[in-house]
Amino acid sequence: MGKRDKLKNTVKNTLDKMFGNEERNDIIKDSLETFLKILKNSSDFNPILKSAVGGVCASLEILNKKTKNKEDMLQMTADLAAKAQELASLKGQGNSSEVEHHFEELAEKLKSINTELGEKLNYSALHRIVQADRDTKEIEGYFQKWQAAYDHCKTQILFKIERDTTKIEKDTTKIERDTTKIERDTTKIEKNTTKIERDTTKIVKTLITSKLRNSAQAPHDVGPDKTPCTDGTRVTILNEIMDWVQDSDSPNASLGYWMCGMAGTGKSTIAKSLCLMLxxxxxxxxxxxxxxxxxECREYHHIIPTIAYQLAYYSCTFGETLEKVLEEDQSIALKEPSDQVKKLLIQPWEAVKKTGRFGGHAPVIVIDALDECENVSEVLKAIVPAIQNKQMPGLKFFFTSRPGKNVSSHLEIDSQVVNSGNVKNFHLHNVEKNLVQEDIRKFLKNKLQDVTDEQIQILVNSSGKLFIYAATTVKYIKGAEEWQKRRLHEVLHSAEGPNPLHIKPMDVLxxxxxxxxxxxSECTAEERKESLKVAHTVVSTATPVTCDTISQLLGYDIETVQAIITSLQSVMYINKKxxxxxxxxxxxxxxxxxAEHSKENYCDQLVHQILLEEACLSIMDKKLHFNMCNLPSSFLLDKEVEGIEKRIAENIPGELKYSCFFWAYHLGKCTVDEAVISMLETFIQKKMIFWIEAMFLLDKLPLCLDILEMALKMQLGKENEDILRQIREMVNMCALGKIQGRTPQLYLSIVPFFMEDIPIFDRFQRLMTVKKAGKTSRQLGSWRTPSGIECLSLSPDGSILATGLQNGDIMTWDTKTGVQKGDAFQGHSxxxxxxAFSPDGGKVVSGSWDSTVRVWNARTGAPKSIPGA
Structure with a gap:
């Protein structure tokens, strides 16, 4: 029910009470005053309207005094008050100038009505009005005008409110649509930003990858399977390491941690668990x-570039800075660790530290099994001082290794000296035996659930402190399901038996x-021999190989090789990747x-390397031939030949690829006897050119040169060595002559120039014949320099050419490949x-028209000294 209806009901109820009541006039008077008060109050919000309404109320009071029809007067006043109150209630719903304008129009209309009424309220008119009840209709007419004025104003304001509401709804809808669009656009922008960041990161990392000699097999989660500690074991040790990781506030906090332990004490499993926790x-x-x-995981020069590569993935800031470093010094990946640590680690990390991104947290680099890396001391003598001097604050390094002078001389410290610069030492083999054996017990109970506690204790006692004993025992027992009980009995019996010679437990196992x-009892002598050959081959190849390659190297069926590997799965395995x-x-x-430890299982390296060398030469003799991949035309680049990758895979299978890459490796490991020399001569005479073709197809010409260099270090006889030198010169010409990726050009553009000098090319008489006039020498290659050459010098070993230029620079070149070695030496004006080179080839001395003599590090280009003129 509206306010207006309520007021009407009030009037009606009041009038009902008035009939028969002697105080009727007083009640009408009080009611009228109430409604007039409501009418006045309804206009308080607007001064102009308030004045006009005041005039209306004055007129109503005059009319009330003069009229006889008090009830009608009261009813009409109540009705007018209700309209005014309704209108007043709309004021709060609109504050615009347009609403104010409608109220001002109402005020003007009310004033106009008041003026009209005032003119009629003179004596004669008033006398006429109040004396004739019929003139009550005229009074009603004025009430109707006042009400009409209020109704018109109300209608206009309601229209305005409706228009505003509609507009607000439209605006709200538009805002919602715009908000939805903004949200979609924001999501799209975020996705695009993420994509841009990924693409940028990918580009940066691609550039970094192309310039760094990083190892893809070295991280903890790639390559051969790396097993973490069994749940519930090594908890105390891992907690202690994590305490070191999280200690960044202590003044004595060290940035380095070295875990040293004897073989088999569980260093690598701890390192793997640490990686997962980090x-x-x-x-x-x-x-x-x-x-x-x-x-690639045993060569020391891969360690620093690989760490830098992974840090670029870990931190965008590091990656961006590293890219700039590589742009400025494109040969840094070829330099020694002392230079690499400064430019590939320290310099980019300084940029990361400035961002404050890691706050109180210290990221960690984990380097496991330092003792398995050749010449690792070269890395340690560069990186350990950087750790000790806190040149990479906020970056921690965790190392593991066996004891050994090449490692301990850099990492071992005096336990009595407390110095935050030192690398924290932890000797795993010194952990109390009962603590180690408790962890071994947990491991064995987890892996051998059907074994009794008494039997577990026997195995624990046999393991001593060696986790590898327990792990290998488990692999052996569980290796063949049908023999598990028998193998368990054998191991237990061996463990309980006497050991008069104090043989090491691992040797026994x-x-x-x-x-x-x-x-x-179950194998023939020949089968035993085959099994040992397979095992010896696994540990003797230059790099891990497949069962198929082993079968081809040894001439065994692949099923035989796989069966032997399976029977030895306690100590070796086939990686599924x-x-x-x-x-x-x-x-x-x-x-x-x-031989002392393995007895009849011993692998004589010299003997087995001869076997592998002969196998490589035999495979190449059988499988190398002219036009290995049936290339259809000499006018096409190799990569333009349809299905070239498939052709290479089918025609140069794994065993042939291995033989091409590593025949000289095995040659260098064995004692060269007459049989090897005979096979090598056959290879040189008949297959050497096809070997070069295969290396062309595999895009391995630089490796081809290294292999020839390796072979030339052996005593192979003057004739063979002369041919190999000529072949090396020819391959060098191929590398410098820009014909890589154009394999047919080997025969069309290179061999004809060497046919007179290398007798093994007699078979190619149908090729183009090159006639030489006088004493001419072949140009092996030509290289452009940014300025004219004033002078040059060759290093004592002939591997580097130094050139002095007119612009004051000195440039060095690899004489094998023609590639510039590092940046130009700059200092002369x-x-x-x-x-000239120093006798040891380590320094270059230069003289210039700027009246100075300068001495440089031949490898890095760093100035050694700058004497006066």
Missing amino acids: EDQQLLAGSFFCSQQIP YSKIFEGAISV DNKVYTFHASFVDYIFS DRVTSV
Whole structure:
């Protein structure tokens, strides 16, 4: 019910009470005053309207005094008050100037009505009005005008409110649509931004990858399987390491941690668990797991570039700065660790530290099994001082290794000296035996759930402090389901039996594994020999190979090889990712190469390397031939030939690729006898050119040169060595002559120039014949320089050419490939007139028209000294 209806009901109720009531006039009077008060109050919000309404109320009071029809007067006044109150209630719903305008129009209309009424309220008119009841209709007419004025104003304001509401709804809808669009656009922008960041990061990382010699096999989560600690074991040790990781506030907090332990004490499993724990907290900045089995993981010069590469993934700031460093010094990846640490680690990390991104958290680099990396001391003597001097604040390094002078001389500290610059030491083999054996017990109970506690205790006692013993025992027992009980009994019996010679437990276990795999009672002598050859090959190849390659190298059926690997799965396994065979632990390699430890299972390196060298030469003799991949035309680049990758894979299979890459490696490892020389001569005479073709197709010409250099270090006879030198010169010409990727040009553009000098090319008489006039020499290659050359000098070993230029620079070149070695040496302000190498090839001295003599590091270009003129 509206306010107006309520007021009408009030009037009606009041009038009903008035009939028969002697105080009727007083009640009408009080009611009228109430309605007039309502009418006045309804206009308080607008001064102009208030004045006009005041005039209306004055007129109503005069009319009320003069009229006889008090009830009608009261009813009409109540009705007018209700309209005024309704209108007043709309004021709060609109504050615009348009609403105010409608109220002002109402005020003007009310004033106009008041003026009209005032003119009629003179004496004669009033006399006429009040004396004739019929004139009550005229009074009603004025009430109607007042009400009409209020109704018109109300209607206009309602229209305005409706228009505003509609507009607000439209605006709200538009805002909602715009908000939705903004949200969609924001999401799109975020996605695009993320994509741009990913693309930018990808581009940066692609550029970094192309310039760094990083190892793709070294991180903890790639390459051969790396197993973490069993749940519930090594908890105390891992907690202690994590305390070191999280200690960044202590003044004695060290940035380095070295875990040293004897073979088999569980260093690598702890390192793997640490990597997983650090990943969970986003604190693993990089990892490098050294491995004797994988060439790129045992070569020291891969460590710093690989860490830098992973740090670029971990931090965009690091990656962006690293890219700038690589742009400025494109040869840094080829330099020694002392230079690499400064430019690939320290300099980019300074940029990261300035951002304050990691706050109180310290990312960690994990480097495992330092002892399995060749010449690792070169890395340590560069990186350890940087750690000690806190040149990479906020970046921590965790190392593991066996004891050994090449590692301990850099990392071991005096336990009595407390210095935050030192690398924290932890000797794993010194952990109390009962603590280690408790962890071993947990491991064995987890893996051997059907074994009694008494039997577990026997195995624990046999393990001593060696986790590798327990792990290998588990692999051996569970290796063949149908023999588990028998193998368990054998191991328990061996553990309880006497050991008068104090043979190492691992030797006993490895011998037991061989005995189980190559049982004298179940294998013939030939089968035993085959099994040992397969095992010896696994540990003797230059790099891990597949079962198929092993079968081709040894001439065995692949099923035989796979069966032998399976029987030895306690110590070796086939990796599912690349199908290559790996050993589980370095201690097995130590065992099998030691005649004292392995006895009848011993692998004589010299003997087995001869076997592998002959196998490589035999495979190349059988499978190398002219036009290996049936290239259809000499007018096409190799990459333009349809299906070239498939052709290469089919025609240069794994065993042939291995033989092409590593025949000289095995040659260098064995004693060269007459049989090897005979096979090598046949290879040189008949297959050498096809080997070069295969290396062309595999895009390995630089490796081709390295292999020839390696072969020339052996005593192969003057005739063979002369041919190899000529071949090396020819391959060098190929590398410098810009014909890589154009394999047919080897025969069409290179061989004709060497046919007179290299007798093995007699078979190619149908090729173009090159006639030489007088004493001419072949140009092996030509290189452009940014300025004219004033002087040059060749290093004592002939591998580097130094050139002094007119613009004051000195440039060095690889004489094999023609590639510039590093950046130009810059320091002279005028033309360089003389350059020379020191006798050891380590320094270059230069003289210039700027009246100075300068001495440079031949490898890095850094100035050694600047004597006066």
